[in-house]
Amino acid sequence: MKKNLLALTVVSALLPLTACQTASNQSPMEPVSAVESTSEAKKLDEITQQYFDEALALNPLMATFVGVHKYDDEFNPPLSEQFLADVKAFEKNYLEKINQLDPSKLTGQNWLSYEIFKYDRQHALARMEFHQEYMPLSQMGGAHTYFAMLGSGQSAQPFNTAQDYREFMQRAKGFADFMDSTIVYMKKGVDKGVVLPKPIAEKVLPQLSSHVVDDVSQSVFFAPLTKLDTLENISEEEKTTLKEEYVKTINEVIIPAYDRVYQYMKNDYMDDTRSSVGLSALPDGQRWYEYQIQTHTTLPLTAEEIHEFGQNEVKRILKEMRAVKEEVGFEGDLQAFFKHLRSSDEFYFDSEEAVIDAYTNIKQKIDARLPELFSLFPKAGYEVRAVESYRAASAAGASYQPPAPDGSRPGIFYINTHNLKAQPKFLLETLSIHEAAPGHHFQIAIQQEVEGLPQFRKFNNYTVFSEGWALYAESLGKEMGMFEDPLQWYGRLVDEQLRAMRLVVDTGLHAKGWTRQQAIDFMVNNSSMSESDVVAEVERYISMPGQALAYKVGERHIRQLREEAENKLGEKFDIRDFHKQVLIDGGIPMPLLTEKINRWIESQG
Template identity: 60%
Template structure:
């Protein structure tokens, strides 16, 4: 039975006809060809996973576009309102009830993993509905204003290959405008309930909005697809003329005014109401909200106090390692002076954006040649190095990764931010490339998309603690691959790890212990050689998305603990390549589920 037929059968069995109440693993149902078939619990579960994913893509058409499902490219996300929020919660509750109707004792292997993940995800989503994140729909790290511009640039997931593609985006723009108006309404409600962004974050959002409010539409990032249209040989001249006319009208009369209305509201009304505090704990029910964010991002039962203490211990340990590097290179002066030297000496910085991109491309080739030392499974998709687009560079992270298209039509992208070249020192190249690309995010995400046995909700889903924990763990493999031989490159590795250690302290400090923005900046300045502009952007990132940043170090620690456990138990039977395969081959997993899986693998390897 193919996937479509199976989904139809299980939808029928779970909805129209009462389920068989016996404790057997088989259920007889009628498929669309009126043939009696028996659905095992495995088949019912997998069909349920697929119907969930398909329905979720209809509800979230932007995510559908990003994963290569183009059926909804003409739609935007539903506006923010009580009806749509209730519908979203009801959707999760419906599927929680359905998954509980599956007999987990009849499942094994991949099916059992999927069941456990699906059940957990629905419970977490339902728990999160009590926290009004919809009242803060935009911040400088993301939101509709940001990803819509990326889609509209013609350099992201939105296709611009046919006349229909252009029409789809024009229709999507109408939905975007409606959504942005609803965001204004939500932020006004946030003002009434004292749930608003801190003022420094509002100040960072304003130029992101203003960048799209232009008199000359040819200067807009949204005009770029029309330049491509001129060269397209598959669209008729008459279609091109009509599309160009309509598209320019859409930019002028729909997109630019939508950005303008939000800019006007945020600059003239919202900014004055912005708060002077910074942590989630300063908001109504904020401490519980932050604890939920920790749970969501780490998948582990950790408290802010535990994470804060762990972070301080790691910061102190890494400072000792940094001091050793200072002594190795013969620098005369204390550690703060060494930090200042690394922040400012011209030898550590590139002169141009192109030189930066070229250097990272060379590092890519170097790392690619060494990956077989530690891995036996590799992604089919390649990745390329690109500079962050100018329209979002000022507030973007120093580096990031965008996954390849599942169908292979688009490679993975390792983005380097060239906005401030003094924030991109040469000594970070090896560690940053490992983290964002191979064997970090590119390996983990691309392999996950390519594993055929994974249901789609897992193939395109993920957990910050797993993804970022793996990427930071991957950095720790550098020496095993023969990298970090230059002491400054090794310092770069320490610098990156120190950033993640400081995040544990600063994120919890801001959201649980009342730290100010300046206290967080001072802590990071005192304990690292990061550029001041980079530190400010990092601190404001933690303020905007509390709890996300603690997952890196927590995830790395957990994966390393599992590896050490496997090595200790298996001894000579331990194979690091096979361990890495076990971590990656089932896609992102919550840490407790990954741990249980590795424990089973260890038992199997013992023979």
């Protein structure tokens, strides 16, 4: 699950670069007395747990997704100046509380938690200098998509008792209030000159209109009613009453809420959308983009150096693609090879079922190879599913949803089957490794399962760590005995090329004034991706500035740490131990990971 404004800042998980640099100067290993350490650690635990509990009260949707169901009848508060002020005061309060602790009296995990928590709060406050609330919806996510996921009955919202159904109906009223507040804030954005680019707003419209149906049985929100008939703990009389109330809620609360926002965006907002696409085109946009780079990489990088790194990687990977072209005996240049791969039916599945079956089958092959490289495994399993139809048109090609913390729901590896030509067979191995095992599923599920880890860290998300790890996991494919078929290796190169192009395109769009078409042309010319897939990718980067930088930057950093460990430890280096060290403490910023791995290397000497 990707976080956006819906989570606001109360569970912000990203710390600024300066914070990371400061953190590396404080040693978690310095000896302190047991009494001092225990006392300070207890205060830290109390502060972080209080923060987590209060954050969930401010963010009921996040509570549901992390398995806390006491707020299942509430939606997040509507956007308002008062609510934003409350969130800011909330973050300031906890920054002041954490500043009262003495980090010299903390060691090990406690010191790490202190550093992460303190700078999360600093970063959350810095985030509020910018005004994402004026663009509360995008094709990549927002209240309109999260609520539909919950209401589909296939996500975190429970539908097992009569009370569950009544709680969702109550939550629907809060959703309607929130959606009305998005109209208010989009209007404020128009006045302030902070509006969505036109092509992005156009993609939101069908996401809204798909829920405005005349026949309620065709609504995604009707699905839980099919389950209602199977519940034996509810009497037939109560089922009848519940169904009547539920259908009424869909017709009179949910559908009108979607329709009000749809009508506003279609009839009014579209006229005020902007022709520019980069963040730098907005007020204070250059500084905003610098913040986004810092947010998603946690490293001291500029747009210019990232752009250059990306250009160099694109050229390198193209050279490796040419080598594959020669290996398979294709006659013609690389562009002809790309065209062949885009257009030939042999490289694509012919049905949604075939896609899901292929990814389910490859799971077994990958799972059998993992013990060679890993000693630490998640307890939770995962399953492969197709992306739901109501969000497939604008969703990413693949994604991962974490398992329920209580074990009641497995992780989900989503494959988008909306456009079968966007799911070539040669991506089968690399995409499975990235999204599932040992990529996102390993990293996120293990993070949730680590015993003794403070709850605020169990559900933290650092893009550079999570996506960097998943791309690094792809690079392990040959070590796992995968990519033996040259076209499957080409698939790995396709994925790596996508991440390299992202470095160029994201910085191009948001720092160098590139147009949407310029970005599309660059990706089409340097890959075999279908144009429809390229368009979806480019529009994703427009909507989520800086997020796409994290993959390649994170992979490079983890790979550099591994190479350093291999060089210093020599025969003592154990790849399984290295991977355990990277994963065992959950997601952390790259500078803190660097310090941690360096200390591990020293301990092995």
